[in-house]
Amino acid sequence: MLVELVFCLLLAVALLGPDLRAQAMKGVKCGGVLSAPSGNFSSPNFPSLYPYNTECSWLIVVAEGSSVLLTFHAFDLEYHDTCGFDFLEIYNGASGDQGNLLGRFCGRVPPPPFTSSWHVMSVVFHSDKHVASRGFSAAYQKDVCGGVLTGLSGVLASPEYPNNYPNNVECRWVIRAAGPATIKLVFVDFQVEGSEQCTYDYVAVLGGPGPAREHHYCGSARPPTLVSLSHELQVVFKSDFNIGGRGFKAYYFSGECQEVYTAVRGNFSSPQYPSSYPNNIRCHWTIRLPPGYRVKVFFLDLELEEPNSLTRTCDFDHLAAFDGASEEAPLLGTWCGHHLPPPVTSSHNQLLIVLHTDRSTTHRGFSVAYIGVVPMNVSCTRTDFQILISAQALAPLERTKVYLGSRSCAAQEMGSNFRIQARFDTCGTESQRRNNTSVIVSVLYIDFSAGGQEDTHEYEVRCEPRRKEASAHLLSGSHWLGPYAATAEHLQEAPPRDEVEALEGPVAMVAQDTSDIVFLGLCILAGVLMVIAIVVLMLL
Template identity: 70%
Template structure:
């Protein structure tokens, strides 16, 4: 079902691609690598133009985009002539990687899935020489800058290839940290992990502090960086393989833990649209003997799947404990307004999952904790519990 939805989006975008009369402008790029440029490059591009390039590589890989020349009319908000780069086929703001103009070339971008789209726009005044860019299928490694994401070994969950080496640099916002959580690891085993391994460095280079190295069937603990960057290196030798690994990464604003007796939180960027393609977790962890009640103030997510009537796309889930293995208290999407939920113990987890297209306002909640045993404060909490 999900594949059908993606294919429909691709077909829709191709049909809607604008073309400039007499000038080659936009199209679908599906080779392993290639080049494209603004109309008439390196001459002046035409006025009043809009072109869309849709790059589609093999599913399971990503797109690496690099600009070699860049010269567009400058505006401090890039309102006149500009390039917009999207992480996917959709024009949703949650997929927007950046808007660029002037003479400063955009940085190198790596998509988080196998589709990337680039829109070039010019207005009715002032023309420059435009841009030239190259793309390639990037099966292993890249710079990852989202609030959260997934890293897997090549060909996961199939066996990874021999003689492979991949480097992922995870960049969170400045003054933030990165959390890396492994959910699967199955590689060639060796006491010192000298053959096949995944290694973690506390920074963007191999010269930064080496945090850990894993192989075999180890279950790595959660890893938290001391800065806003983390380097993950995967390497395999010439023989013996395995399924590889799968790990989630989170920036600080996408992995929160609350220990106060009462509080509130909301989805990233609320009340503006949340980002696409994220998985964020909020853990409420109170002292033993406490229970937690959560009240929903707002919920506005992508709606239900019309075929299954399920929350198969963007959804918010609540678990009666500190992880996703705990009992499910509820799963919501669309504009449903959940009733208050109550934990059976002192921990409760909320998880927001968004897919690669369609973003809405998100959610906002408040919570309060209280002791199960009666006492002066507990009676006050019981009053809040019943009346609120």
Template identity: 25%
Template sequence: MEAVRSLVPLVLVIAIASCLAEFNATESEGKSSCRATVGGTSQSDAHRALILQLNPNEDCTWTLQRPENKSIRLIFSHFQLDPSGGCENENIKVFDGNSTKGSLLGKVCSKHDYVPVFESSSDTLTVQIVTDSVRMRRTVFILYYYFSPGASIPNCGGYLDASQGSFTSPNYPNPHPAMAYCVWHIQVEKGYKIKLNFKDMFIETDEHCRFDFIAVYDGPSTTSGLLGQVCGYVKPTFESSADALTVVLSADYANSYRGFAASYTSVYAEDVNTTSLTCFSDKMRVIISKSYLTLLKYSENNLQLSDPTCRPKISNVVDFSIPLDGCGTIRKVEDHSITYTNIITFIPTSVSEVITRQKHLQIVLKCEMEHNSTVETMYITEDDIIQNQSALGKYNTSMAFFESDSFEKPILESPYYVEMNQTLFVQVSIHTSDPNLVVFLDSCVASPTFAFASPTYDLIKTGCSRDETCEVYPLSGHHGRFQFNAFKFLRTLGCVSRRKRDVSSYKWKTDSVIGPIRLKRDRGASGSSGFQYQIHGEETQNQPFNSLHLFSFMVLALNIVIVAVIIVRHFVKQRTDYKYQKLQNITNGSSLNI
């Protein structure tokens, strides 16, 4: 069969000008006629393999068209272009439609590290190839065929999100279907890599894997970095650099064999010599090295938490993901902190009910939330063996605008365009599984700049409304809510520094920033600068703004106090005698609004 494959291009090499309607060549403006040659199968088929031999200084345009109510899939399974040429000087462009005026589906050049695949929205597609002046041999292998977008092949691709699994080509171990294009997306937990092993493979053999092939990508899509393009009888293995991997099976119209069988496992990405502990808003996570357990002559199967029904995930490490409100985790409120504690113990396998020769192992886990941070401590006791570790983290908070006081639909557009005096609804949330924490709104400051330079305006201060339109909603668990009416700044007054107040016992302080807000009449001059909301922990970038638009938007900064429920019950009633004073107009009547 390989001999037949290699003879076909030699027999059917023809000049472009003599191509039939299914694959037409047109002369490009300002260039000589295209001098490339094409080799392939019968031109009257609805599918075709093309071998293009390109010369320097080409500018060739082809249109693929066939009167069928189907789409076209175009695959560049192998190409050799000028490796020293830039993508602007030498490239292949694919357009959706019957001319280069259609939508650009994509571009192919020598710098691309993947197998380019394009699909049209109708039965017509246009290809334009431009080469530079470098004299070298250029070869492009193209496979195209018509297909029905709604049709599907059973077991052809899918999403795999378990920590380990297996998958096969369609019909395995029987021959896979012709013109199959299957994509498998593998996603494992963050912090892990993926090991992929092909246990069996029989794909049509070719030196460059041009006809049938498997492509493996280091990432979540088919444009991620190509780890390998394989075919034949090989049994390769691949390893991702992160937590995602993409596998593609592409087949042409002939010579289908049994395909492949593959399996994958997740591998913890970081090197852990002994143990590590990380605390999050909703869980604590401990990683124990299997080699460390082996050194101590322990088995990972004999480790358990305070709640033995909560089991770890075992790969090259033992991974306990422990919710703060479950698996036996104990919560304790102390001065200036909330602590969460759990214990991993080793259950020895005794050969006798009377004696044991194994030491008693305990790993005590402790996450401490204090002053806008998380302190992680862990110590291991094995009789006289003690190991201590610590790290630092933060509460995970976010703030967003909502359409109404039901707080069901967040505002996704940015900037957020509003009318003067329009009521705005704001919600701040803490992302944690601990049901005993509530969010208390400590202060909210509005500013016409991201740097919060003067002037600033207090909407909320020390938990009390300072604006007559600002209404703070009752405490509601993990959400703090308030509303106010849009207003305008009149003029800047210089630079004023902001100081954080001290945090009293049982309170933990954090900040969130949201904005900008613009008046609808400023939409045309808004530009593209701005953001909708920020997750706590990310720094706000200082962005340049046109001075004419400096006050045409507003940013809010909100200080949040996270309070233990046991203390909330004893809050004194909030003071409500604050009213805001209108700012004096010191600008001869001219102002810009927010």
């Protein structure tokens, strides 16, 4: 008990010290630290008129691992369109951090119930020098079951998780995103009493009105990742009178904290960028391209909390990339601080970016751009280029949208592939000297333009004939790459072996390099003719 008291006092001094000093100067007794499991508090003089020029801060601290439910019994403050005069502010954590602000309220409409995403919640009451009203009365309770969740992200868990949940409970959470945004729900642990129809203990997810949008889950198999059909998602947990389990834990992501990108290229950034991102959030951005593509991500800006000074690891705010659609996919990298990472590339057509922030210290955040890397097999001989691209990767593009140098050198359809084979004296190819090496170059165009929107990707196709080595590099359309636009960034690594085999399999359309054989044959023929000529001269 003594330890908890000391902790509360230290936390109050650290987070509310300036506010408490201001209250003492104004001579109004209000605010403080509320550390009991539940309680009530109200504006000064409630239900009489509150005083002018008053500011009160309450810090609600419950046991770590718990959450706080805040509800209002009465609410009557001076009204203003933007609540610029008298107001009440509710914070998911410390009141000094605008990233934790859940809302500012005034007038006579009480705020909705709020559930914190951790064990600390702050409430600030402010009045100016004009117009007073009755004020407010509120109650809080720890370890609540259910509530309204309005943050960009948060955690849901069954009562007493990870210990067994109690019998005869019913919890209802309403997750509400701002504006028209959707909500993603990801279960990370799940163990609920199982039955054939999930009639005993269950978790129900309701994406909107109507039974067709309701799903029930039980047993030990984790439910799939769910995305709401609107800006609201309801989660209900119910247990009967016997047999329990560990329960469940799930993360939710909403608004600008969860997006799915399907365009061939694009940009996105952290919430509120370039202003400071919020505290205590976990955000998911999924890039999902058509089968056959790979995803390459460029980091245009990065300013997160610095790494741990002792371990030099990203233990606080950090950004991570996963080679797939979930955090269970292979990790491509984790970054923090302000040094720009190099580009990362997925091995398949999906990549997940995750931003995790803790409960203190925020910065500008990040900005990234991505492009879908078209898997292609580029090769060359001493005389020509051969390019193979899977038609599935470029669906629904027509072959005429893929061409080398000019539209007269469009690709041909051969089986399931687009094929371009062009001699070095055609299709806009030219000889250049780079790094004291003679190379043949041309430009490959892939035209994604649609609906009047110009979108053509241009790759420089390069061949070193002596070594018969070929490569492709992004040339234009790279204004969105920020600092990377200054150079022709090498986007076209060799495709994975299985893709190469698919491209070169039953419909192997790359012509064999016969130039060496022809050259050797000519040499032999010349030698034979020379011998014949010498013999003839000797006979004469």
